[in-house]
Amino acid sequence: MTVTELTARAPVDGEVLARLASETFQATGVRVAFFRPDGSALGAAPTAPNDAATARLVAEADLAGEFQVERRGGRFVAAWPVRRRGRTVLVATGEVEAVAGARPQALLAAVARSICAELDRGAARAESEASAEALAQSFEEISLLHGLGKVLRVTQPVHELLEHICTELRETIGTEAAAAWLPRVEGLGPEQVVAGRLPFDADLLPRLVAHVLDGLGPEQSVVIINHCQEDPFLAGLSIALERLVLVPLSLREGVSGALVAVNRSGVEFGSPDAKLVRSMTSSAAVFVENRRLYHDLHQLMLDLVRALVSSIDAKDPYTCGHSERVAIMSRDIARQLGLAEQDVEWAYLAGLVHDIGKIGTPEHILRKEGRLEPEERQVVQRHPGIGGRILEGITRLEPIRDAVVHHHERLDGSGYPDGLKGEAIPLLARIVGLADAFDAMTSNRPYRPMLPLEHVRREIERNVGTQFDVRVVDALSAIDMGRLMHQFAERTAAACTAPA
């Protein structure tokens, strides 16, 4: 409500006027009544003289713009206008008996002044309240923007961020719904979030967005539609769709999603609303693109690692795809163990690079078909240590270094390179070690063909407590082998020709 509206309203609040009239009468004996400039009565004033003479006096006071008083027989009647910004808002009349010795005209004038002052105070209070309302709203908007700054984290899922934005936005501008939509692009989407209730089927949101964006001018950054029913398409979505604010969320390919605020009873949408939505959308767009960049870089890192690792694996046709399989298995075991998402990720990476040290193993030993001589075995057993030294230089892979160095340790301490025992062996190393052994047994080797699954299981069970950690073995057992083999086939078949 604008200040003008409130100020115009305040003096004609029936309750206030009735109270004023009653208080004045009790204090002074003066009967007060209120009229609109056209002469019609305001508020309940049963004792007010409502006759032609009074109407004339009211009109005179309005015209003259000042206090008028006249005597009528045994009474004095006065009328005075209450004006705001040069316009007469109402005319008050006062009536009092003429009593010998009293000074009725002076009394009426004093009452007039007092009533004007009281009405002015009321108007001032109303104005102050309106200011407080406006200030409160500004505070909410500022808090909304500050709050977003606190919540943005690159590792946060896009969906969560959009939910935060829609929920807070809806509360701050007071709409029935606030929604976000992003199309499917590289590394993202589609995403749809709705806070509150849309006046149409939520499935239709992408079409609404497409329709509105279609009509977007070249320089236009916000769309405000206060009369949706005048648009046939929007009216077709729902007769309950009244008004909306939409801001396109532009992605780097040139496509756009959008943030939309829908329906608010009372005040139409204007630039303050649009600017707020636009501000939220900008923040969201930057966040989304950053997240995609992060995703891109992460994928690049993984692809580079895979390329490097498969070049090492490929030196020995029997181990082609081995690292990828160990990675997949380690990841599944980690997930099965209920590890945090980040640790599951580390398990995958650890599995991927666990044999990277084999780059330091001479090819003639790597490719040897028969059993290894003791000195040759010693050379091979250097690969975990070499792998660790290679990874020393890569800060990003620091958390998995230990897993690489210790993936050939055994629970009973008879492993290598350090003979670590039990809990001293990092969990990731125990996981990768098991996955490694499993893949070795289920692959063809020059000195033996791949072992049947049942045999492998029994062999592993046999070595629980000595070589393997029972919890890790249990996790492996719980994995769906069929699905795992399918994943292997998908990921490694293309790169490798199966050895006979």
Next chain:
Amino acid sequence: MAPRILVADDEAPIANVVAMKLRNAGMEVVVALDGVEAYERARADRPDLIVTDLQMPGMSGLELVARLTAELGIRIPTLLLTAKGFELTGESVRDLPVCRIISKPFSPRELLASVQEALGLAVAK
């Protein structure tokens, strides 16, 4: 019975915003525009909760709470609403019935929620 709140802030617009928000939620609100007035009103009215700024003429918000607690012997739950929100340490409000420190600019919605929460707790006790 409507909860009675004392709002103290030397910036009248802010006090008005807080008062308006709380009154719209059905609470009785008394506004004081300086520390001394706040202290006197609190002593006289024994409000259910105090929302106060920190820096006020006459008496700071912290002093206000400290003196009321020491002299009245009762602990009136207090929300500090202040631009110094990030600088206050746990030390400065230790042993005082300060249930929350809200930094300016604040969300009136959140302030209302905090007041209601604090009152809820007080009632439960």
